[in-house]
Amino acid sequence: MxxxxxxxxxxxxxxxxxxxxxxxxxxxxxxxxxxxxxxxxxxxxxxxxxxxxxxxxxxxPEIEVVTDDMFNSHVSDYDLMSDFVKQQIENQVNVSTQFIxxxxxxxxxxxxxxxxxxxxxxxxxxxxxxxxxxxxxxxxxxxxxxxxxxxxxxxxxxxxxxxxxxxxxxxxxxxxxxxxxxxxxxxxxxxxxxxxxxxxxxxxxxxxxxxxxRTVRDPSLRVKIVEQRAKFDQDPYLCIEEFKGNQKDLKDNIIVAQKNLENVVIDYDLKVKISQICGLLNVDGLRGDIVTNRAAKAFAAYQNKDEVEIDDIKKVITLCLRHRLRKDPLETIDSGTKVDQTVNEILN
Structure with a gap:
C-alpha cells in the first residue's frame, strides 16, 4: 500500500x-x-x-459543501450558506456538492x-x-x-x-x-x-x-508522553494505524452526540442551581449560566443520555466559569478551586 x-x-x-x-x-x-x-x-x-x-x-467527520464555494456553504441549512448559493437554490438551479x-x-x-x-x-x-x-x-x-x-x-x-x-x-x-x-x-x-x-x-x-x-510532573507519565511522540516521529503511519480503532470509536461517539443534542433536556431545578452558583461567585452577566447549560447538555449527549444529571454539571462547570470570576489580587486560592468549592456546597 x-x-x-x-x-x-x-x-x-x-x-x-x-x-x-x-x-x-x-x-x-x-x-x-x-x-x-x-x-x-x-x-x-x-x-x-x-x-x-x-x-x-x-x-x-468530513462535511458536505457546495463545490467551488469560498464559504464552505451548506447545501440545505440557510444559516450556513452564502447569498450566492441561496439565490441558486431559490432559482432551483442544481447545486453540486463535495465532501471535504x-x-x-x-x-x-x-x-x-x-x-x-x-x-x-x-x-x-x-x-x-x-x-x-x-x-x-x-x-x-x-x-x-x-x-x-x-x-x-x-x-x-x-x-x-x-x-x-x-x-x-x-x-x-x-x-x-x-x-x-x-x-x-x-x-x-x-x-x-x-x-x-x-x-x-x-x-x-x-x-x-x-x-x-500544566506540565505533567509524574516521571512515568512524562516518559509515556515522550515515547508516544518518538514512536509517531519514527513512523507516523504505523502510529495512526495503531490508534485507528480508538479514533473511529471517538468519531462515532461525536456524530451520535451531535445528532442527540437537541433531544437532551435539563431539569428546571438544575438550571436554578447553576444560576445560584453563578450568583454566589459574583459572575457578571449571564454568559456563565448560558454556557454551563449548553456544555452540560453537550456532555450528557456525549455520555449518550437524554437528560442532564448533577455529575454532568460538575464535570463542565469549572471549565465554563473559572475565567469569569473577578480577579482579586489578595485572593489566595485559584479561581478553579473557588468554583469547585461553591459547586460542592450547592450540588451536594
Whole structure:
C-alpha cells in the first residue's frame, strides 16, 4: 500500500494524546455544540496545545459543501450558506456538492483586518460594476475550527472581530458603501502562555470555556508522553494505524452526540442551581449560566443520555466559569478551586 496516498500530512492521533483531559474534553464539547462559544487554552510552553487542536480537527467527520464555494456553504441549512448559493437554490438551479475535511484555519499573529475579514475590490466595483470579494480567514473557517495561537498577544481589535463573528455566526465587510455578508460559524480556539500576559477580562469572558493545562510532573507519565511522540516521529503511519480503532470509536461517539443534542433536556431545578452558583461567585452577566447549560447538555449527549444529571454539571462547570470570576489580587486560592468549592456546597 502506498503510504503517501493514505494521508498527505500525517497528524498525531487525538486518542494517542496522554493526559490533558480538561483540554481534550473542552474541545470535544465545542465540536458537539459550536454554540458553546469556543475554548481558551492557557498553559505552559510545550504542553501539546497545538498538537491537540490539530488532532481534533483531523479526527472530525468530513462535511458536505457546495463545490467551488469560498464559504464552505451548506447545501440545505440557510444559516450556513452564502447569498450566492441561496439565490441558486431559490432559482432551483442544481447545486453540486463535495465532501471535504473540516477546515482548520490558523490565524497568524501578524494578520491584518483585511486578511481576517476579507476585502472588496473597490477598483473593479467602480470600473466594471462587479462586486468582487476576496475571502478572508473567517470565510475559510466557516463550519470549521479557527485557531489563534498566542491569542493574548493578538491585537485587541482583531480579537473583538473574532469574538463578534464567533458569537453571531456572520461576518460583514463594508468598503466605500459596498457591503458583503457571509456565514462565519466556527469553533474559536485560542491558546496562550499566562507568563506572556492575560487577555482583557471583557474579551476572556466571551470565550465559552477556559481550560488550564500544566506540565505533567509524574516521571512515568512524562516518559509515556515522550515515547508516544518518538514512536509517531519514527513512523507516523504505523502510529495512526495503531490508534485507528480508538479514533473511529471517538468519531462515532461525536456524530451520535451531535445528532442527540437537541433531544437532551435539563431539569428546571438544575438550571436554578447553576444560576445560584453563578450568583454566589459574583459572575457578571449571564454568559456563565448560558454556557454551563449548553456544555452540560453537550456532555450528557456525549455520555449518550437524554437528560442532564448533577455529575454532568460538575464535570463542565469549572471549565465554563473559572475565567469569569473577578480577579482579586489578595485572593489566595485559584479561581478553579473557588468554583469547585461553591459547586460542592450547592450540588451536594
Amino acid at each position: 502506498d503510504r503517501i496516498q493514505k494521508q498527505t500530512r500525517p497528524v498525531f492521533p487525538f486518542t494517542a494524546i496522554v493526559g490533558q483531559e480538561e483540554m481534550k474534553l473542552a474541545l470535544i464539547l465545542n465540536v458537539i455544540d459550536p454554540k458553546i462559544g469556543g475554548v481558551m487554552i492557557m498553559g505552559d510552553r510545550g504542553t501539546g496545545k497545538s498538537t491537540t487542536i490539530r488532532a481534533i480537527a483531523d479526527l472530525l 475535511k473540516v477546515p482548520m484555519v490558523d490565524l497568524p499573529l501578524g494578520a491584518t483586518e483585511d486578511r481576517l475579514c476579507g476585502t472588496i475590490d473597490i477598483e473593479k466595483a467602480l470600473n466594471e460594476g462587479i462586486k468582487t470579494f476576496e475571502a478572508g480567514l473567517l470565510a475559510k473557517a466557516n463550519r470549521g475550527i479557527l485557531y489563534v495561537d498566542e491569542v493574548n498577544l493578538l491585537d485587541d481589535h482583531l480579537v473583538d472581530i473574532l469574538l463578534d463573528s464567533a458569537a453571531s455566526g456572520w461576518n460583514t465587510v463594508e468598503r466605500e458603501g459596498i457591503s458583503v455578508r457571509h456565514p462565519a460559524r466556527f469553533v474559536l480556539v485560542g491558546s496562550g502562555n499566562p507568563e506572556e500576559g492575560e487577555l482583557r477580562p471583557q474579551l476572556l469572558d466571551r470565550f465559552g470555556m477556559h481550560a488550564e493545562i
